[in-house]
Amino acid sequence: xxxxxxxxxxxxxxxxxxxxxxxxxxxxxxxxxxxxxxxxxxxxxxxxxxxxxxxxxxxxxxxxxxxxxxxxxxxxxxxxxxxxxxxxxxxxxxxxxxxxxxxxxxxxxxxxxxxxxxxxxxxxxxxxxxxxxxxxxxxxxxxxxxxxxxxxxxxxxxxxxxxxxxxxxxxxxxxxxxxxxxxxxxxxxxxxxxxxxxxxxxxxxxxxxxxxxxxxxxxxxxxxxxxxxxxxxxxxxxxxxxxxxxxxxxxxxxxxxx
Amino acid sequence: xxxxxxxxxxxxxxxxxxxxxxxxxxxxxxxxxxxxxxxxxxxxxxxxxxxxxxxxxxxxxxxxxxxxxxxxxxxxxxxxxxxxxxxxxxxxxxxxxxxxxxxxxxxxxxxxxxxxxxxxxxxxxxxxxxxxxxxxxxxxxxxxxxxxxxxxxxxxxxxxxxxxxxxxxxxxxxxxxxxxxxxxxxxxxxxxxxxxxxxxxxxxxxxxxxxxxxxxxxxxxxxxxxxxxxxxxxxxxxxxxxxxxxxxxxxxxxxxxxxxxxxxxxxxxxxxxxxxxxxxxxxxxxxxxxxxxxxxxxxxxxxxxxxxxxxxxxxxxxxxxxxxxxxxxxxxxxxxxxxxxxxxxxxxxxxxxxxxxxxxxxxxx
Numbered sequence: 254x255x256x257x258x259x260x261x262x263x264x265x266x267x268x269x270x271x272x273x274x275x276x277x278x279x280x281x282x283x284x285x286x287x288x289x290x291x292x293x294x295x296x297x298x299x300x301x302x303x304x305x306x307x308x309x310x311x312x313x314x315x316x317x318x319x320x321x322x323x324x325x326x327x328x329x330x331x332x333x334x335x336x337x338x339x340x341x342x343x344x345x346x347x348x349x350x351x352x353x354x355x356x357x358x359x360x361x362x363x364x365x366x367x368x369x370x371x372x373x374x375x376x377x378x379x380x381x382x383x384x385x386x387x388x389x390x391x392x393x394x395x396x397x398x399x400x401x402x403x404x405x406x407x408x409x410x411x412x413x414x415x416x417x418x419x420x421x422x423x424x425x426x427x428x429x430x431x432x433x434x435x436x437x438x439x440x441x442x443x444x445x446x447x448x449x450x451x452x453x454x455x456x457x458x459x460x461x462x463x464x465x466x467x468x469x470x471x472x473x474x475x476x477x478x479x480x481x482x483x484x485x486x487x488x489x490x491x492x493x494x495x496x497x498x499x500x501x502x503x504x505x506x507x508x509x510x511x
Numbered sequence: 512x513x514x515x516x517x518x519x520x521x522x523x524x525x526x527x528x529x530x531x532x533x534x535x536x537x538x539x540x541x542x543x544x545x546x547x548x549x550x551x552x553x554x555x556x557x558x559x560x561x562x563x564x565x566x567x568x569x570x571x572x573x574x575x576x577x578x579x580x581x582x583x584x585x586x587x588x589x590x591x592x593x594x595x596x597x598x599x600x601x602x603x604x605x606x607x608x609x610x611x612x613x614x615x616x617x618x619x620x621x622x623x624x625x626x627x628x629x630x631x632x633x634x635x636x637x638x639x640x641x642x643x644x645x646x647x648x649x650x651x652x653x654x655x656x657x658x659x660x661x662x663x664x665x666x667x668x669x670x671x672x673x674x675x676x677x678x679x680x681x682x683x684x685x686x687x688x689x690x691x692x693x694x695x696x697x698x699x700x701x702x703x704x705x706x707x708x709x710x711x712x713x714x715x716x717x718x719x720x721x722x723x724x725x726x727x728x729x730x731x732x733x734x735x736x737x738x739x740x741x742x743x744x745x746x747x748x749x750x751x752x753x754x755x756x757x758x759x760x761x762x763x764x765x766x767x768x769x770x771x772x773x774x775x776x777x778x779x780x781x782x783x784x785x786x787x788x789x790x791x792x793x794x795x796x797x798x799x800x801x802x803x804x805x806x807x808x809x810x811x812x813x814x815x816x817x818x819x820x821x822x823x824x825x826x827x828x829x830x831x832x833x834x835x836x837x838x839x840x841x842x843x844x845x846x847x848x849x850x851x852x853x854x855x856x857x858x859x860x861x862x863x864x865x866x867x868x869x870x871x872x873x874x875x876x
Contacts, residue, residue, distance in 0.1 A: 300872055301874075357756065357763050
């Protein structure tokens, strides 16, 4: 119950992961990470400029953080694999968040292609964190393919709708032994808290922080919510009941001499 | 079914009737919905929706933030050639015009590319006039090969191609296609394109779909605003976008809203006022919120500054519309631009508005 979160052999103390997209100013990213004590930060490789002509997003991520480059823009397993290899070759480490998306309207991940990419990259020694539609069979195949975690979505990315996939996520938490990180859709600190209460190992929040009026404060709020949810989970929540406890229990007669 | 069939279905459509029946309640209902239908889109572009622009603007802004965040991606055009076989009545490159014709040679392409790359831009749009003879696919392919080490993303805006030709260019490193139908109204199309290969309305109409079939990454469509009734033109543009995005969900789609500018010899243009322009932009954003919206330097700096808050997420910067315009100033411009700001000026303007200028949003693999 109180087990540490370990991903790719690394112990992660803070269970809030964040991203670098959608910010008005890259400088805020540094402050957000500082305020929320995030240790794992995802960034789209398509946004990383390795030339010296422009300011580089990597300059705004503290060196103490573990970089989680993502394959945003990949439409197939093959494209995701190539982006991941580029990322490693460019010294962004060997962690990768696989995003294979071929629907630009809802930006839902393609589970089948995600499994393929996970297998190839895990075999090449990457620490693979695949973003997925919450489906138990896919989660099992990802484990088999060598994923370090699974990252089921709470709701379509960017929607801030919260845990719309709650029932499916509960099943994945119950059945899958590698860490489960709820990614996408989390709109409010209370959504993050709920995911943690359910037993998710961590959550990844970007849009809700980046597009709020005060991202630094909002990051802090998410940090606290994630911590609260985790403590609640570890302390076991009291059982919720829809009924009042019957005043004349039905099985009392068993204790009585008939 | 091609888009032409769908378009034909609406060619005798009674727009006036649809436009006449719109009230505040309709607009409030539409902006509270998650899914906006074609019928709703028609209401949003109706003249009767004009009193509710503020409501529409708030919705458009929220949708843009959700989909694109506080970020605007920058790109610039590079004109490779102004040779043209067409006689489009609104364009300076019209074959009848006696302008200095020029086509960049390899060294010039490299030089022009270097000058642009020094500004930090990573997204390039290469353009040619419509002449297969002067600028065959082979020439464009060579230009892409020369430029792809300098730019992360290369899009093309050239004459329409066959699918196999798009395939060749995609394999060479092109990831985006920009092609405007110019005017969707077929009759008007024939009038403003009196001769040359561009008279083939359907071939041009099918070009974006041909590129989608070859799995290009992004497609940007538009209509030249000022050639015909803008409300109807924007409806057809929205319809075209909806059709493509449903059929090719893996392609990133975007719209451009080029307002016709004065160009050499252009006798034909209807001024589009800012209010109408903004209404139609907002309607497109609300109808298809996942589409990018581009604003070029056809619009002036102060207007572009305001539009950042209304739903645009791509902008050109540091623009010259002349062939070799970055190497020297000798060439004739295709049209007059209204924002002469440098890349740094545009970046600063975006920052001042509380948005992030994005110089790179693609990775060539």
